[in-house]
Amino acid sequence: MTSIRVEDYEPIVGSQTIEELHLLAERIRGTRVKMVNSTAVGGGVAEILNRLVPLLNNLGISTQWEVIKGGEDFFEVTKKIHNALHGEKISFTQRMKEIFLDENRENLRNTHLDQNIIVIHDPQPIVYIEAKNQTAAKWVWRCHIDISSPNEEVWAFLKGYVEQYDTALFSSPRFSKGLSIPQFLFFPSIDPLSDKNRDLEPKFIDQVLEQFHIPKDKPIVTQISRFDRLKDPIGVIQAYRMVKRHIDCRLVLAGGGASDDPEGELVLNEVITEADGDPNIHILLLPPTSSLEINALQRASTIIIQKSIREGFGLTVSEALWKKKPVIGNAVGGIPAQIIPNFTGSLVYSVEGAAYQIRYLLSHPDIAQKLGECGHEYVKEEFLITQTLRRYLLLFHVLYHPQERIIFV
């Protein structure tokens, strides 16, 4: 785990925010927390816990991070459950349920739950709640996934566990469900000190452009996304073509995940076919360790587009706004939470709309700049890791001292 301090963020968020975090932590001094998820590396949840847990400890809130163990069969089942929560049809057999329950219970036999607050992330360790009566803890279920239209059978099974928790946290109002327990909105967040988001030397940005053979002769419109149809890369090319009739520019479509994902490779090939050898369209297949390159590509862009057809939250939007870029996003999933039209970016609903906005922003650089600046401030307020930290501290306060009134903002 990285050793970071809350003070490291002071130059970015200011001393008041840091002071507030210390004050909030002071009020719940002595609270001991356990976070449980299913992986220590890879994926957004592990990425956030890698920062959140040391920062909570740094604030004096003793926080332990446990990773649930399981065999191959367990993780096959949990992957199926995950896909089913995204709406996929699966056959949810009795055997699958047994594997899921047995592995959770085996983990429970080997754990100590003497903390005051236990936060269970996502469905994999959800059955830990069976130990609730043996503890004095408050139990929180943090759901990071889009469960707006789940497979009903799988959701009904999980719901029985979710409703035993004291509260549930969701990343978007669209993902919350009718539940008998209180729910809170917890936006995901980006880390301004990570390689993906930290400031870069202009020389490094130029090197990355050279490495990918992208000349700086024209405005650059970029979408960073896995090659997935739901990210609508073809729609982005169509919008670019409409713009191109009026304004000369380059298009960068950069993403990974194609080599190990047969569908990704298919989509990548569709994109290459659609690009039809246009030398101003740069299709970049990125390896998984490309944080600095993605950072540089975002910073080198004139406009960032995120034309998803469906989207969980769309972290790429906050990443781009943080870099003060004007962002054009399709109005789906968590994108409208980040883009306030004409204030922090442009929301669109079609290829034509995207093309219109690209043209507009390319020909109004002063407005584009203003949107980027406002976007940066908005991300600073809502979507930085320090805000996640603040939300957890407030939540712990509400759970730990329910008799004290505190206004949630």
Ligand code: UDP
């Ligand atoms: N990303 C990456 N490599 C890629 C494409 C995307 O590291 O080739 C990053 C991107 O910068 C962002 C995350 O992966 O941090 C994607 O999150 P988002 O919520 O935008 O979409 P998801 O891929 O989770 O649907």
